[in-house]
Each structure stands twice: as C-alpha cells, then as structure tokens.
Amino acid sequence: MKIKQSLGEKTFDIGNIxxxxxxxxxxxxxxxHIIAGSFSSTNALIHSQVKLWPVEFNFDNYGQVLNNSFFWNSFRVTIxxxxxxxxxxxxxxxxxxxxxxxxGLRGRKIVVLIIVFTMIFSAPLIPTYLVVKSLGLINTLWALIIPSAISMFNVILCLTFFKSLPEELFEAARVDxxxxxGILFKIVVPLSVPILVTLTLYYAVHHWNSYFSAMIYITKPDLRPLQLYLYSMIAQGNTNDVSSNIMEELDTSPEGLKMATIIVATVPIMFIYPFIQKHFIKGTMLGSLKE
Structure with missing residues (x-):
C-alpha cells in the first residue's frame, strides 16, 4: 500500500534527492577527468585539452602500466x-x-571502557614506531598488518550485532x-554473515588504501604496497620506472601514466562492492541497532 506523503515530506524528499x-x-x-586523461594522448594532456572525455584516444598509458614490473610487484604486496x-x-x-x-561476563564493563578509551586517545606515532622496531617488524609486511590487527569501532559494531541474536538458541546448543x-563458529558466524561482510569491506578498503604506515615502516622498494607506489608517482613525481624513450615511442607521459595507474589501482576494490552491496547495507543497519 502506497503511503500518502504530505507536502513537507515530498519537498524534503525532492531536496534530499x-x-x-x-x-x-x-x-x-x-x-x-582522470579516466579521460588516462585514455588521452600526450599532446592533449600537455595542452590541457582533456576535460571529461578522452582526446586523441589511445591505450598506451595502460599498456605501459600493465607491463611495468614495479607496478605488479606492488600490486602483489597489496593483495x-x-x-x-x-x-x-x-x-x-x-x-x-x-x-x-x-x-554476564566478569569485567566486561571495564574492558568496554578500555576499548572506548583507545578509540578516543590513540597511540602517538613515535612510541608506536619504537614498539614496531623493537619487535623487528621494520621492512616486513607484518608491520603493515599487526599494528592495525583490530579496530575497536568494528569490535563494538560486531558486539552490538551479536547481542541481537537470540540467547535461547545458544542455551539450547549448550544443553546439547x-x-x-562450537557455538561461535557453527551458529554465531553463519547467522552473522551481513555484519561480517560489512566488516570485511571496512577492513579490506582500509588495507587497500593505506599508505602512511608503509611510508613509515617500509624502505625497501620491493616491499612497497600499491598506494605507496602511487604516492611516489604523484606526490614525489617519480616516474623513473619508465624510461623517456619508451614514453616517446608509445605516446605516454608522466601525467598519463599517473592517471592510468590510479584507475588500475582503484578498479579492483570498486569491483567488489556490487557483489556484497545487499549484505553490506543489511549489516550496517543491523549492527547499528541495540535492543
């Protein structure tokens, strides 16, 4: 049945849209603009002719990016x-x-209070670096994983979802x-697919887009993740991985290579979302409710 909206509600919906x-x-x-530039010729980019549509269409920038061993090494590291x-x-x-x-867990309130405290007051950079260094993680990929191994915000989101599950179901499993x-992995996890898919997307996007930690902890070129590779190209203007002769021969330019690299690095994580959109929206809504 269609609900009749008032004039104010219709005005709000139109304004919102x-x-x-x-x-x-x-x-x-x-x-x-970046997509158009990545498919445009060097001449068009130099003369700022590219707006929202490619000028003098060519695939040379993408061909050079996809044939770049440094790019694929960084891609594998990020994967x-x-x-x-x-x-x-x-x-x-x-x-x-x-x-x-x-x-009923003893000390639960204290632990939750500590979690909230760490969300408000994060550890400074220098002490964190010293801890990572003392563990011997500098110039290892674990330095990009272990320090961010758990997000307190996501713990609270997951915790809230678990509380919405019927306790009677768990009691019946304990009686059996x-x-x-067993309850956690055979009952709770299968029932929590929406929130777990949501957290998977949160964590995966965080790891895929992270570059600052790599900039702090990684100095070896062969351990650079994709975003640090992009940072070296864009912020530092480093396109030394491609010789000038190849650029002239294939009609590529530093600017075009940067744009093509950005697109190639962005597409994989964007491609995932349509397949998990249903679970993502459901998990976000359910995980934000409290009985």
Whole structure:
C-alpha cells in the first residue's frame, strides 16, 4: 500500500534527492577527468585539452602500466596485505566481540571502557614506531598488518550485532553439549554473515588504501604496497620506472601514466562492492541497532 506523503515530506524528499545527486556529480567529475586523461594522448594532456572525455584516444598509458614490473610487484604486496590482514582482522574482531556480547561476563564493563578509551586517545606515532622496531617488524609486511590487527569501532559494531541474536538458541546448543567455540563458529558466524561482510569491506578498503604506515615502516622498494607506489608517482613525481624513450615511442607521459595507474589501482576494490552491496547495507543497519 502506497503511503500518502504530505507536502513537507515530498519537498524534503525532492531536496534530499537533488542534494545527493549534486554530491555524486561533485565526486564523479574528478574521477571522470582522470579516466579521460588516462585514455588521452600526450599532446592533449600537455595542452590541457582533456576535460571529461578522452582526446586523441589511445591505450598506451595502460599498456605501459600493465607491463611495468614495479607496478605488479606492488600490486602483489597489496593483495597479500589485504587478504591476510582482513582475515586476521575478522578473526580477532569476532573472538573479542563474542565474549563481550555476554552481559554476564566478569569485567566486561571495564574492558568496554578500555576499548572506548583507545578509540578516543590513540597511540602517538613515535612510541608506536619504537614498539614496531623493537619487535623487528621494520621492512616486513607484518608491520603493515599487526599494528592495525583490530579496530575497536568494528569490535563494538560486531558486539552490538551479536547481542541481537537470540540467547535461547545458544542455551539450547549448550544443553546439547556444544562448546562455546562450537557455538561461535557453527551458529554465531553463519547467522552473522551481513555484519561480517560489512566488516570485511571496512577492513579490506582500509588495507587497500593505506599508505602512511608503509611510508613509515617500509624502505625497501620491493616491499612497497600499491598506494605507496602511487604516492611516489604523484606526490614525489617519480616516474623513473619508465624510461623517456619508451614514453616517446608509445605516446605516454608522466601525467598519463599517473592517471592510468590510479584507475588500475582503484578498479579492483570498486569491483567488489556490487557483489556484497545487499549484505553490506543489511549489516550496517543491523549492527547499528541495540535492543
């Protein structure tokens, strides 16, 4: 049954749609410009002829990026960090959130208070660096995974979702002799697919886009993740991985290579979202509610 809206509600909906459409356009314009530039010729880029559509269409920039061994090495590093880091993140988050979702747990309030404290007051950079160095993690990929192995915000989100699950189901499993680990991995986890998919996306995007930690802890070129590789190209103007002769022969330019690299580095993480959109929206909504 269609609900009749008042004039004020209709006005609000129209204004909301127009505002969101404007925000989408503002976000899309720079992205469209980068896509157009990545497919444009060097001459068009030099003379600033590229706006939102490619000028003198060519694939040379992408061909050079995809044939660049430095790019693929950084890509493999980022894949490893994203996959391994996300698995560790999810495992630790679930193992911490499940016991804290039980109101009868002793010391629960103190632990939750400590969690909230760490969300407000984060550790300074220098002490964190000294801890990572003392553990011998400098110039290792674990330096990009272990310090951010768990997010307290995501723990609270997961904890809130677990509390919404019926306790009677767990009591019945305990009566049948199932252990707490069995309840967690055979009952809680299958019922928590929406929130786990949401957390997977949060953690994966964080690892994929992270570059600051690598800039602090990584000095070896062969351990650079993709975002640090992009940073060296864009912020520092480093395109030394490609010789000038190849650029002239293939009609590529530093600016075009930067744009093509940005697109190639962005597409994989953007490609994932449409397949998990349903679970992501459901998990975000359910994880934010409290009984």
């Amino acid at each position: 127009l505002f969101l459409a404007l925000m989408c356009i503002i976000v899309l314009i720079p992205l469209l 490893f960090i994203t996959v391994v880091g996300t698995i560790i993140n999810l495992l630790l988050t679930v193992l911490m959130a499940y016991p804290l979702s039980k109101s 002799g199932m252990s707490e680990y």
